[in-house]
Amino acid sequence: MDTGLLSAMLNSMRRPRSPAYRAARVLILLIVIGSVAGFVARQMSFIDQQMIYFPERTLSATPADVGLDYEDVFLTASDGVKVHGWFVPGELRTTLLWFHGNAGNIGDRVENLSLLKQRLGVGVFMLDYRGYGRSEGKPSEKGLYLDADAAIGYLANERELSLEDDVVLFGRSLGSAVAVDIAARHQVRAVILESGFPSVRAMTERAYPFLPSAMLLSLVEARYDSASKLPSVHAPVMVLHGDRDQTVSIVMGEELFEAANEPKRFYTISGADHNDTYHVGGEPYFEALREFVLRAGEPSVE
Secondary structure, three states, X not given: OOXXXXXXXXXXXXXXXXXXXXXXXHHHHHHHHHHHHHHHHHHHHHHHHHHOOEEOOOOOOXXXXXXXOOEEEEEEOOOOOEEEEEEEOOOOOOEEEXXXXXXXXXXXXXXXXXXXXXXXXXXXXXXXXXXXXXXXXXXXXXXXXXXXXXXXXXXXXXXXXXXXXXXXXXXEOXXXXXXXXXXXXXXXXXXXXXXXXXOHHHHHHHHOOOOOHHHHHOOOOOOXXXXXXXXXXXXXXXXXXXXXXXXXXXXXXXXXXXXXXXXXXXXXXXXXXXXXXXXXXXXXXXXXXXXXXXXXXXXXXX
């Protein structure tokens, strides 16, 4: 090759690019990075939908089927998503804001709702998260917290309840994480956590001890890190767990309990699995709940 031509080519390759050229390269790089990040985020959200949330749209029952007076409540979360719940008044002003687990919808909890109302004498507001039952949208960790915010606002503003004096948060399984998030940001009368877990990380480490937790967490978007939020909860906390829970080990409940501030109480439901707690627990279970709920607002006696 002609040495003059070779020299010209090398000089051309070394010549500084124009500012416009460099800006275009940066823009292309940002577009590629953004596209990859967007793809990863969509994949994580998809995995969450497949592995964490199992909503049902059709309500199998309503409170009327068990003879309860109730009100259909439709709320709009701060991001515009409309969610649905039932408000069942009680003999007492004290009201449970009840958050269910990751499957089904509130129609599957009608019997539980009826027993809580009858045995405790309290009102119950039971909410379906976005994507469940008659609620719009798709579930996500952030979305569930927004739905819970709408519910707590409804009780304070529409029902004119004092959160600190009248409202008890009750979370089952996944709902325990929703209850903890609300309690960390609002002072309520008390918090009840049943069949709960400290975090998604803790659950994955226990379920897959042979795999790096960082790798597993990189596949999902949700964290539900209740253990890190519980130190910010200053209401009395009651943790209940079945000692035969095959879905969320009682060890997870014990870790939740350890993270909570005093005053707190741990109640073991002997012989109970994950979804039969109130059946197996029977009268002692409801009596323990009633005592905790009614005494939670009383000043401690030294």
